[in-house]
Amino acid sequence: MHRENRTGVTFDAASSCVKCGTCQAVCPVFGARAVESSGARGKMALIEAVSQTLIQETGHYREYLETCLLCGACDEACPSNVPTLDIMLRAREKMASGVGMKTGKSLILNHLLGAAKTFNLAVRTGRTLQGLMFRRVPASSGLRRRFPLPLIAGDRTVPKLARHFFTDRFHGLVMKGDGPRVGIFAGCMTNYFYPEMGEGMIGLVAATGASVAVPGKQVCCGMPALTGGARGTVRDLAVQNLGVFEKYELDCIVTGCATCGGNLKDNYGPLLKEAGIPEDRIDGFVSKILDINEFLFQAGPAVQVHGEKVQGAQALKVTYHHPCHLGRLQEVRDEPIALIESMAGVQLVPMEEADRCCGMGGSFSIEHYDISKEVNDRKVKNIVASGAQAVVTSCPACILHIRDGLIRNGHGEIEVLHVTDLISARLGNQRSTFKVQGLRFNGVKQVIGKAGST
Amino acid sequence: MELKGLGSKTREKIRRIVGSDNCSDRPEDLYLYAFDAMNRRFLPEMVAHPADASQISSILKLANADGFPVVPRGAGTGLTGGSLPVAGGLILTTSRLNRIIGIDRENMTAWVESGVINGDLQAEVEKQSLFFPPDPSSAKFSTLGGNAAENAGGSRAVKYGVTRDYVMALEVVMPTGEIIHTGSAAMKSVTGYDLTRLLVGSEGTLGVITRLLLKLIPKPQAVGSMLTSFPEVRQACMAVTNIMTSRIVPSTLEFMDRSAIDCVKDYLDLEIPSEAAALLLIEVDGPPGVVEDQVAILENVCREAGAILFQTASTPEERESLWKARRSISPAIMKIRPLKINEDVAVPRMKIPDLIQGVEEIAGKRDVRIVNFGHAGDGNVHVNLLIDPEDKDEVARAHTALEDLFKLTVSLGGSLTGEHGIGIAKAPFMYLEVDKDTMDVMRRIKRALDPNNILNPHKTFDYEPDIADREIRAPDA
Numbered sequence: 001m002h003r004e005n006r007t008g009v010t011f012d013a014a015s016s017c018v019k020c021g022t023c024q025a026v027c028p029v030f031g032a033r034a035v036e037s038s039g040a041r042g043k044m045a046l047i048e049a050v051s052q053t054l055i056q057e058t059g060h061y062r063e064y065l066e067t068c069l070l071c072g073a074c075d076e077a078c079p080s081n082v083p084t085l086d087i088m089l090r091a092r093e094k095m096a097s098g099v100g101m102k103t104g105k106s107l108i109l110n111h112l113l114g115a116a117k118t119f120n121l122a123v124r125t126g127r128t129l130q131g132l133m134f135r136r137v138p139a140s141s142g143l144r145r146r147f148p149l150p151l152i153a154g155d156r157t158v159p160k161l162a163r164h165f166f167t168d169r170f171h172g173l174v175m176k177g178d179g180p181r182v183g184i185f186a187g188c189m190t191n192y193f194y195p196e197m198g199e200g201m202i203g204l205v206a207a208t209g210a211s212v213a214v215p216g217k218q219v220c221c222g223m224p225a226l227t228g229g230a231r232g233t234v235r236d237l238a239v240q241n242l243g244v245f246e247k248y249e250l251d252c253i254v255t256g257c258a259t260c261g262g263n264l265k266d267n268y269g270p271l272l273k274e275a276g277i278p279e280d281r282i283d284g285f286v287s288k289i290l291d292i293n294e295f296l297f298q299a300g301p302a303v304q305v306h307g308e309k310v311q312g313a314q315a316l317k318v319t320y321h322h323p324c325h326l327g328r329l330q331e332v333r334d335e336p337i338a339l340i341e342s343m344a345g346v347q348l349v350p351m352e353e354a355d356r357c358c359g360m361g362g363s364f365s366i367e368h369y370d371i372s373k374e375v376n377d378r379k380v381k382n383i384v385a386s387g388a389q390a391v392v393t394s395c396p397a398c399i400l401h402i403r404d405g406l407i408r409n410g411h412g413e414i415e416v417l418h419v420t421d422l423i424s425a426r427l428g429n430q431r432s433t434f435k436v437q438g439l440r441f442n443g444v445k446q447v448i449g450k451a452g453s454t
Numbered sequence: 455m456e457l458k459g460l461g462s463k464t465r466e467k468i469r470r471i472v473g474s475d476n477c478s479d480r481p482e483d484l485y486l487y488a489f490d491a492m493n494r495r496f497l498p499e500m501v502a503h504p505a506d507a508s509q510i511s512s513i514l515k516l517a518n519a520d521g522f523p524v525v526p527r528g529a530g531t532g533l534t535g536g537s538l539p540v541a542g543g544l545i546l547t548t549s550r551l552n553r554i555i556g557i558d559r560e561n562m563t564a565w566v567e568s569g570v571i572n573g574d575l576q577a578e579v580e581k582q583s584l585f586f587p588p589d590p591s592s593a594k595f596s597t598l599g600g601n602a603a604e605n606a607g608g609s610r611a612v613k614y615g616v617t618r619d620y621v622m623a624l625e626v627v628m629p630t631g632e633i634i635h636t637g638s639a640a641m642k643s644v645t646g647y648d649l650t651r652l653l654v655g656s657e658g659t660l661g662v663i664t665r666l667l668l669k670l671i672p673k674p675q676a677v678g679s680m681l682t683s684f685p686e687v688r689q690a691c692m693a694v695t696n697i698m699t700s701r702i703v704p705s706t707l708e709f710m711d712r713s714a715i716d717c718v719k720d721y722l723d724l725e726i727p728s729e730a731a732a733l734l735l736i737e738v739d740g741p742p743g744v745v746e747d748q749v750a751i752l753e754n755v756c757r758e759a760g761a762i763l764f765q766t767a768s769t770p771e772e773r774e775s776l777w778k779a780r781r782s783i784s785p786a787i788m789k790i791r792p793l794k795i796n797e798d799v800a801v802p803r804m805k806i807p808d809l810i811q812g813v814e815e816i817a818g819k820r821d822v823r824i825v826n827f828g829h830a831g832d833g834n835v836h837v838n839l840l841i842d843p844e845d846k847d848e849v850a851r852a853h854t855a856l857e858d859l860f861k862l863t864v865s866l867g868g869s870l871t872g873e874h875g876i877g878i879a880k881a882p883f884m885y886l887e888v889d890k891d892t893m894d895v896m897r898r899i900k901r902a903l904d905p906n907n908i909l910n911p912h913k914t915f916d917y918e919p920d921i922a923d924r925e926i927r928a929p930d931a
Contacts (some may be wrong), residue, residue: 018491043486055485
């Protein structure tokens with residue numbers, strides 16, 4: 001992907017699209033719908049027409065602009081290097097500031113998400129109520145809806161909100177090691193739905209000998225607001241996160257969420273600059289962001305699962321799904337593959353279209369679940385065809401959506417794991433190599449001290 | 455009959471035929487179907503996505519009764535404006551005719567609906583060790599119906615021919631609404647006029663193709679890829695001639711001139727000698743042992759012609775890195791100028807050196823940057839004029855250069871278009887190649903089949919110079 005300096009991308013850049021149609025071959029939404037409004041070329045045509053004041057930003061323009069997973073496949077495939085992804089974001093921003101967002105969405109993105117305490121409270125309330133609203137589905141830990149809810153489709157399986165949120169449990173945690181000082185950026189999905197994944201991540205980072213810190217007052221990275229056009233909200237969140245992480249004097253900041261990582265690496269620079277933060281402080285934050293795969297790959301043998309490589313029936317057969325925001329946005333493709341391939345007892349089997357979007361796209365899957373499902377079905381078909389017992393990926397959002405798709409298609413027996421889940425589980429079987437200062441795999445015991453402003 | 459705009463009653467009838475979910479006249483949707491890959495804009499009055507031939511038939515009968523133009527559209531990836539609604543009216547897409555009806559492995563044929571993407575069919579038949587050779591560079595996103603309507607070519611044409619050579623039979627809705635069936639499933643059939651050949655390449659002016667019976671061949675077992683360069687264009691052309699007379703027919707024989715090489719140099723994984731003035735990308739296919747032998751023979755042929763580089767690929771990754779030279783041209787030339795006019799003139803193979811030399815002279819005389827690459831094996835060269843649309847003087851010079859190019863091509867016994875079609879892009883120059891009486895026969899055929907001129911009017915020989923006035927432009931700021 002050609003992601004060199006795109007901060008200057010404007011809405012008008014849409015006119016540089018020559019309408020060749022290459023993007024349609026890779027667009028997951030076009031694959032499901034095959035109408036011009038679903039592909040990048042069509043969207044560029046509409047954005048161009050708006051910028052030339054030929055059409056208004058109302059009515060179907062809004063709907064069409066929202067019918068995009070922001071997976072970036074078009075951006076990567078474009079022979080004319082049109083920065084479609086950035087143009088889309090700019091267009092959504094312009095639309096949000098002009099004709100405005102839908103009321104509910106605006107409330108969440110402009111007010112709730114920006115106010116960490118209120119947002120946390122809202123999610124907590126959700127956790128209390130979820131028993132009433134969802135019924136358990138067999139063969140999975142996910143939930144299916146019991147009563148009609150405005151946001152979530154009736155046939156959709158969503159995971160339970162965790163009993164204890166990640167940041168509640170590890171708020172301000174600092175573990176001293178001999179290695180670099182590593183901060184953990186959890187992200188909302190890990191925090192509210194998959195805290196055990198975050199916990200595994202702490203264990204793995206600690207296993208490399210690094211010091212680990214979980215800055216307590218970290219907030220949402222802001223991606224849902226950015227894709228919804230609420231740039232102001234994201235700017236505020238970026239400033240908050242910068243302030244929280246700065247206090248820990250970290251060598252690097254690691255996240256296990258592809259989307260958060262992509263946002264922190266790509267968008268925080270320009271956003272913090274807009275907020276008037278000096279260059280050196282911005283650089284001190286943004287340049288330290290690493291995806292957990294990059295970190296573990298660099299860490300090397302400490303987190304390797306040793307032993308004999310086996311094939312066939314003895315091996316755990318896994319396949320890998322490249323999250324769009326990790327593979328395409330961050331160009332982190334080889335690291336997770338190398339980590340999985342190096343593991344004893346695990347056989348990586350290829351999957352067709354491994355880097356095609358799973359159909360999640362954040363709020364897209366809520367607003368357009370019908371399309372989201374169709375895109376997901378194609379992913380499920382490819383997973384099943386690979387013959388894998390588990391699909392490994394590196395983004396909690398993909399995990400949620402792929403699990404939903406597998407269950408919906410009657411393949412709940414196929415496990416969906418984060419790379420760190422897989423490594424942690426395999427290392428857990430080899431406790432001798434996975435012993436860090438008395439750290440238990442299923443619960444961090446070694447809390448040496450708390451630091452930061454908490 | 456005078457064609458009119460779509461009245462509200464007519465619109466209602468169209469809604470009733472295709473269902474209101476499958477048509478629209480909202481401004482957003484009209485802008486979505488105002489363009490194709492020629493990248494000019496003409497606003498239709500309505501867009502419809504019919505489900506089958508019978509709905510298309512009803513629409514065309516209505517068009518004749520109520521008097522409005524109908525423009526068939528596959529994926530809208532044509533480069534000459536074939537699917538632009540230059541006279542307004544209805545855009546009729548084949549996006550819902552997207553089923554591969556059946557692949558007959560024993561008879562090596564496939565029935566498809568016209569909206570199926572070429573690349574999807576290729577992938578499907580290759581699973582059964584079959585092969586659909588027509589492979590335009592838009593294969594992954596263009597439809598088979600569109601490929602047939604434009605008689606698309608591609609880089610495999612040198613060995614396997616073009617789309618027309620693989621269409622055995624068609625289901626077509628005529629401009630007057632009758633659903634007809636041309637050709638036969640039998641390999642040999644000479645019953646009646648060859649309407650299949652008339653319709654293939656008719657650019658959507660004589661009928662709407664709804665189904666195609668396509669010929670398949672066995673999938674070649676192995677492919678050998680080579681990249682070679684020469685210090686002089688003349689030597690590369692000599693190599694092309696010697697290859698073609700060496701009793702080996704390459705499946706790909708692509709050419710790039712110095713300006714194209716200069717463009718892509720930075721993109722490549724391999725070092726191209728600085729004195730390289732021409733580059734050939736060659737592929738042979740067949741049984742593995744044969745491919746190996748042929749690669750060895752072609753290396754000799756190229757070296758004898760003066761090759762200064764000869765690189766082969768043995769893995770798919772290496773093959774990809776050789777193809778990168780060809781595939782990088784488009785993004786690379788976008789960095790020089792924002793717009794390219796991509797022409798696809800074709801000359802008898804032996805005339806390529808004269809064509810390239812002539813183009814260089816035109817580029818110098820008209821002061822326009824021109825990059826040449828293309829299908830050397832079949833004489834089809836992509837002459838790309840690079841322009842900045844903001845620079846009005848450069849645009850004007852490019853248009854003069856274009857006219858020079860077409861005159862040069864015809865003087866060499868060549869053709870204005872090898873694979874993109876005439877559309878509106880080349881219509882003003884068609885007279886250079888087709889004499890008056892021949893053009894008149896085409897007009898008579900059109901009039902006989904489409905008496906009210908409702909299907910894709912003002913294309914090819916029916917060109918009207920003032921259609922440019924209908925083009926959508928940005929309002930002055």
